[in-house]
Amino acid sequence: MRIAVIGATGYSGTEALRLLAPRTDLEVVWVGSHTQAGKTVKTVLPQLQNTTFSELIFADYTNPTVFPEGTEVVLLALPHGEALQIVPQLVEQDLRVIDFSGDFRLDKTAYEKWYGRPWDTLYSGQAVYGLPELNKKWIKDATLIANPGCYATTAALALLPLVEAGWIDCSRIMIDAKSGVSGAGKAPTTGTHFVEVQESLRAYKVGTHQHTPEIEQTLHEARRRWQGEEQNARDSERPTVLMTTQLLPIRRGIYVTAYALLHEDIEQEELYTLYTKRYEQEPFVQVLPIGQVPEIRYVVGTNLCQIGLHVDHRTRTVLVMATLDNLIKGAAGQAIQNLNIMGDLGEATGLPIDPWF
Ligand SMILES: NC(=O)c1ccc[n+]([C@@H]2O[C@H](COP(=O)([O-])OP(=O)(O)OC[C@H]3O[C@@H](n4cnc5c(N)ncnc54)[C@H](OP(=O)(O)O)[C@@H]3O)[C@@H](O)[C@H]2O)c1
Numbered sequence: 628m629r630i631a632v633i634g635a636t637g638y639s640g641t642e643a644l645r646l647l648a649p650r651t652d653l654e655v656v657w658v659g660s661h662t663q664a665g666k667t668v669k670t671v672l673p674q675l676q677n678t679t680f681s682e683l684i685f686a687d688y689t690n691p692t693v694f695p696e697g698t699e700v701v702l703l704a705l706p707h708g709e710a711l712q713i714v715p716q717l718v719e720q721d722l723r724v725i726d727f728s729g730d731f732r733l734d735k736t737a738y739e740k741w742y743g744r745p746w747d748t749l750y751s752g753q754a755v756y757g758l759p760e761l762n763k764k765w766i767k768d769a770t771l772i773a774n775p776g777c778y779a780t781t782a783a784l785a786l787l788p789l790v791e792a793g794w795i796d797c798s799r800i801m802i803d804a805k806s807g808v809s810g811a812g813k814a815p816t817t818g819t820h821f822v823e824v825q826e827s828l829r830a831y832k833v834g835t836h837q838h839t840p841e842i843e844q845t846l847h848e849a850r851r852r853w854q855g856e857e858q859n860a861r862d863s864e865r866p867t868v869l870m871t872t873q874l875l876p877i878r879r880g881i882y883v884t885a886y887a888l889l890h891e892d893i894e895q896e897e898l899y900t901l902y903t904k905r906y907e908q909e910p911f912v913q914v915l916p917i918g919q920v921p922e923i924r925y926v927v928g929t930n931l932c933q934i935g936l937h938v939d940h941r942t943r944t945v946l947v948m949a950t951l952d953n954l955i956k957g958a959a960g961q962a963i964q965n966l967n968i969m970g971d972l973g974e975a976t977g978l979p980i981d982p983w984f
Pocket residue numbers: 634635636637638639640659660661662663704705706707709727728729775776777809810811812813814953954957958
C-alpha cells in the first residue's frame with residue numbers, strides 16, 4: 628500500500644514515519660510539511676536517514692495537492708482545526724484518511740462544546756472511531772478513521788470491560804490521568820518547556836480536558852452495543868467521567884488510574900477473569916496478574932497498553948491502572964494498527980511490543 632503522511636515533522640507524524648520505515652508491505656510515497664517544504668526527509672529528520680524515503684522532499688500540504696499515483700491512505704497528523712480544513716479535499720480525491728486529531732471523534736454537540744469550533748456538516752459525523760479493541764469490523768472498510776486521543780485510548784481500555792459487563796456505577800467515574808510532555812506536541816509553550824516541567828508535577832485543563840467527552844462517548848457506545856436496548860432503558864444515563872489531567876516531567880507515556888463504584892462487591896479473581904477474557908484476542912492489551920501494577924517504562928517504545936487491577940472492598944471501589952506510550956498506542960502505533968486492519972495486512976504487523984527499558 629502507498630502511504631502519504633501530512634504533519635510528518637510533528638512528534639506523532641515523525642513517529643509514524645519511524646514505524647513505517649522497516650515495512651516492505653507499506654511504502655511512504657509523499658510527506659507533507661508547511662514549514663519544511665522543499666527540504667528532504669533526511670535533512671529535517673536525521674534519525675530517518677537510512678530509510679527508503681529519506682530522499683523524499685516535503686511538500687506544502689496547504690496548497691492543493693496531487694498525490695503520487697496509487698496513493699491509497701493518508702496519515703494526517705495535524706492539530707485539530709487544521710485537520711478539519713484538509714480532510715474534505717483528501718476524501719474527495721478518493722483517499723482513505725486516518726486523522727490523528729480530535730476533529731472527527733465527537734458528535735456535533737460535544738465537538739462544538741469542548742473544542743469550541745463549528746463542525747463540518749458533510750464529514751464530521753462520517754468517521755469510524757479507530758479504537759480497534761472496540762470497532763475492528765468497521766475499521767476495515769472505513770474511508771475516514773478518527774484515531775483516538777491518547778488519554779481517551781488509555782481510559783477506554785481501562786474501563787471497557789467493566790462498563791460492558793455493567794458492574795460499575797457509570798454515573799460517576801473518576802479518572803486521574805498523567806502524560807509525558809510529548810503529548811503536548813513539538814512546539815514549546817510556557818507551560819511545557821524544560822524548566823517549567825522538570826522536577827515538578829502540575830494539573831492542567833482541570834475539568835475541561837477535551838478527551839473527557841470522547842471517553843464518555845466511547846463508554847456509552849460500548850455499553851449500548853454490548854448490552855442492548857434493554858439495559859439502556861433500565862440505566863439510560865450516559866456514563867459520566869470526571870478527569871484530572873497532569874503533566875509528568877518525562878518525554879513519553881500516559882498513566883491513568885480510573886476509580887468506579889461497584890454495584891456489588893467482587894473478588895479480585897473475578898475482576899481479573901473479566902479483563903483477561905475481554906482482551907484475550909487483542910494483541911496489544913496486556914492484563915497484569917493481580918497484585919501487579921503497570922509501569923510507564925515497560926510500555927514506552929511499544930504499541931502496548933498494560934493494565935493493573937484492584938478491588939478495594941472497604942469502599943466497594945474498583946481501581947484500574949493503565950499505561951501506554953502516547954506517541955505509539957496513543958497515536959502513531961494505533962494509526963498503523965488501523966492501517967493494518969484496513970489493508971488486511973495483519974493487525975499486529977510491524978508494531979513493537981518490546982519496551983525500550
Ligand atoms: N503528541 C501526542 O502524544 C498525540 C497523541 C494522540 C493524538 N495526537 C494528535 O495528533 C496531532 C498531531 O500532534 P503532535 O503532537 O504530533 O503535534 P506537533 O508535534 O505539534 O506536530 C504537528 C505538526 O502539524 C503541523 N502544523 C500545521 N499547522 C500547525 C499549527 N497551527 N500549529 C502547530 N503545528 C501545525 C506542523 O508541521 P509543519 O509546520 O511542518 O507543517 C507540526 O509539525 C494533533 O491533532 C494531536 O492532538 C497527538
